[in-house]
Amino acid sequence: MSAAIITADHVSKWYGQVIGLNDVSVTIPAGITGLLGPNGAGKSTFMKLITGQLKPSKGAMTVLGGSIWNNPAAYTRIGFCPEQDAFYERMTGLEWVSALVRLNGYSSTEARHAALGALEAVDLVPAADKKIGAYSKGMRQRVKLAQALVHDPDLLILDEPLTGMDPLMRRRTIRIIREWARDGRSVLVSSHILHEVEAMTSNVLLINNGRILAEGDVHDIRGLIDHHPHTVHIRAERPRELARECLSYAYVRSLRFEGDALVVETDAPDTFYTQVTNLAAAETFGRIEEVTSPDDNLAAVFGYLVK
Numbered sequence: 001m002s003a004a005i006i007t008a009d010h011v012s013k014w015y016g017q018v019i020g021l022n023d024v025s026v027t028i029p030a031g032i033t034g035l036l037g038p039n040g041a042g043k044s045t046f047m048k049l050i051t052g053q054l055k056p057s058k059g060a061m062t063v064l065g066g067s068i069w070n071n072p073a074a075y076t077r078i079g080f081c082p083e084q085d086a087f088y089e090r091m092t093g094l095e096w097v098s099a100l101v102r103l104n105g106y107s108s109t110e111a112r113h114a115a116l117g118a119l120e121a122v123d124l125v126p127a128a129d130k131k132i133g134a135y136s137k138g139m140r141q142r143v144k145l146a147q148a149l150v151h152d153p154d155l156l157i158l159d160e161p162l163t164g165m166d167p168l169m170r171r172r173t174i175r176i177i178r179e180w181a182r183d184g185r186s187v188l189v190s191s192h193i194l195h196e197v198e199a200m201t202s203n204v205l206l207i208n209n210g211r212i213l214a215e216g217d218v219h220d221i222r223g224l225i226d227h228h229p230h231t232v233h234i235r236a237e238r239p240r241e242l243a244r245e246c247l248s249y250a251y252v253r254s255l256r257f258e259g260d261a262l263v264v265e266t267d268a269p270d271t272f273y274t275q276v277t278n279l280a281a282a283e284t285f286g287r288i289e290e291v292t293s294p295d296d297n298l299a300a301v302f303g304y305l306v307k
């Protein structure tokens with residue numbers, strides 16, 4: 001077992017009367033760890049406590065060997081990709097990433113150099129001089145990722161980084177994150193989609209209602225999750241043809257349209273996601289613009305796990 005990167009010791013966080021995190025004690029090892037939980041589970045709260053943006057109401061949080069609250073020296077060793085967008089829309093991607101890394105004490109030449117390197121790491125060099133206001137959702141996610149890794153931190157905290165990306169960009173971003181962690185660096189990445197987390201790591205924490213329900217190898221919980229039917233929303237250029245194709249798969253239980261989105265219920269989410277990504281790559285039914293998994297999938301599984 002490698003050394004702990006993050007340790008929470010009886011950490012709780014209240015927002016007034018609302019509990020965000022409830023008496024959490026957990027040790028996170030080096031490498032990639034997935035934080036899996038439905039909406040409102042406490043993922044963002046946990047991440048803000050780890051990055052020193054929030055102070056625990058109770059308990060202690062240790063990150064990279066020291067206390068994180070009020071410890072600016074530690075902040076430079078951490079990169080954070082928040083769930084929300086907070087951009088200066090009129091800045092270009094390059095200007096924005098350069099400006100933020102200058103806050104770490106980089107000169108303007110160093111900042112530009114580092115920013116270009118980070119934009120390259122996330123495949124965004126062609127859009128480096130475009131205004132962020134004109135970026136797609138997926139590009140915004142990637143420029144946030146560039147901002148998180150531009151100062152070469154030891155630990156990356158990524159809050160739902162794949163949201164809004166099309167299937168091919170998701171696959172590429174998963175690869176970027178895995179490669180980044182290969183040199184002994186650590187990542188904590190949140191998601192409400194098991195399939196996505198599993199593509200990055202087998203080490204997961206399950207979080208629900210502000211508590212860590214389970215930690216460890218994803219394969220141990222996968223059986224439980226797989227037994228629940230899974231709903232997937234797809235927006236594609238040629239949805240009717242895609243629907244006809246999906247109906248030929250034995251693992252597709254039902255299919256309907258909601259507005260222009262195709263809604264598929266499947267017994268084999270993994271096989272289905274892989275198949276949809278392959279169809280997207282081959283453009284068999286035109287562009288597949290978006291594949292989303294509503295998180296009631298996970299909420300249903302968690303309801304079942306805690307019973």
Ligand SMILES: Nc1ncnc2c1ncn2[C@@H]1O[C@H](COP(=O)(O)OP(=O)(O)OP(=O)(O)O)[C@@H](O)[C@H]1O
Binds near residue numbers: 039042
């Ligand atoms: N600033 C806040 N003020 C009041 N309540 C909050 C605040 N931030 C979070 N909460 C509450 O704390 C709980 C945990 O929220 P948190 O945002 O950490 O969950 P999450 O797993 O990240 O979900 P999501 O993916 O929806 O952000 C929720 O009940 C939420 O309503």
